[in-house]
Amino acid sequence: MSADQFPPCPCHLPPQTKRGVERRLAFLESASQLFIEKGYDDVSLDDVVQHAGGSKATIYKYFGSKKGLFKAICDYRRDLFLQDLFQETSQFEYLELRTFLLQTLDNFYQHITQIDNRKFIRLLFEQVKYDPDLSEYIYQACPVKILAHVSQKLRYAHDNGLIFCENPDDAAKIYLGILWHIEWKIFMGVTLTENPSDIQNYILYSVDLFLKSLRNP
Structure with a gap:
């Protein structure tokens, strides 16, 4: 019976001990790095165990299968991304809204242009x-x-x-489209040639233009 044919655990409960939490995290980080380096198809659960330690039985217990492990990695990396992306504020005066919009785009840019994140995005789209x-x-x-x-x-x-x-839903789509050209370069594996200072100026210009369109008539 191959790894992918191994019957999944009927319920993947989160670890109940500190050691279990640490072991699960080790699997996520190790498998994530292996998938990025070698590709999904060229990594086996044996490779993950050899890299992270532990056993395949523990992988099946926490994730059910290789596919379940990959989905958990997507959740893990998504949570890190959202944590990096948003900085909560308690007040929303106009200047603070502008700061939030600027910082969110800057955080977005910084995250998606990191080498490992770029590679994982392309892996995910594959x-x-x-x-x-x-x-x-x-x-x-x-x-x-x-x-x-x-x-x-x-x-x-x-x-x-x-x-x-x-219509804030549509406005949010317009706002998040400001970096679409950077995203597409990453999705397609095109080399990023933009100067970081030029990107910062572009973000500043775009956010001010966006807010100008939302001025109270």
């Missing part, structure tokens, strides 16, 4: 081509959450008279 369920899951778990978060900020600012934005 995998979702063959797994529609994973594609839908990733879309709902990451892009939709980011859109909802930005939309919530814009709606708050609108409701408090700081901007005029009757």
Whole structure:
């Protein structure tokens, strides 16, 4: 019986001990690095065990299968991404909204241009081509959450008279499209040639232009 044919655990409960949490995290980090370096198909669960320690039985216990492990890695990296992306603020005056929009795009740029993150994004897009369920899951778990978060900020600012934005959902899509050309370069493996200072100036210009369109008439 191959690794992918191993019957999945009927319920993947989170580890109940500190050692279990550490072991699960070791599997996530090791497998993530191996997938990035070698590709999904060229990494076996034996490779993950050899790299991280532990046993395949523990992998099956926590993740059920190689596919379950990859999905858990997507969740883990998504949580790190969202943590990096958003900096919560308690007040939403106009200047603070502008700062939030600037910082969010800068955080987005810094995250997706890191070498390992770029490689994982390309790996992810390669995998979702063959797994529609994973594609839908990733879309709902990451892009939709980011859109909802930005939309919530814009709606708050609108409701408090700081901007005029009757459709914050669509406005959030426009805002997040500011870095579309960088994203596409990463998705397609094109070398990034932009100077970081030019990117910062572009983000500043784009956010100010975006907010100008939302001024209260």
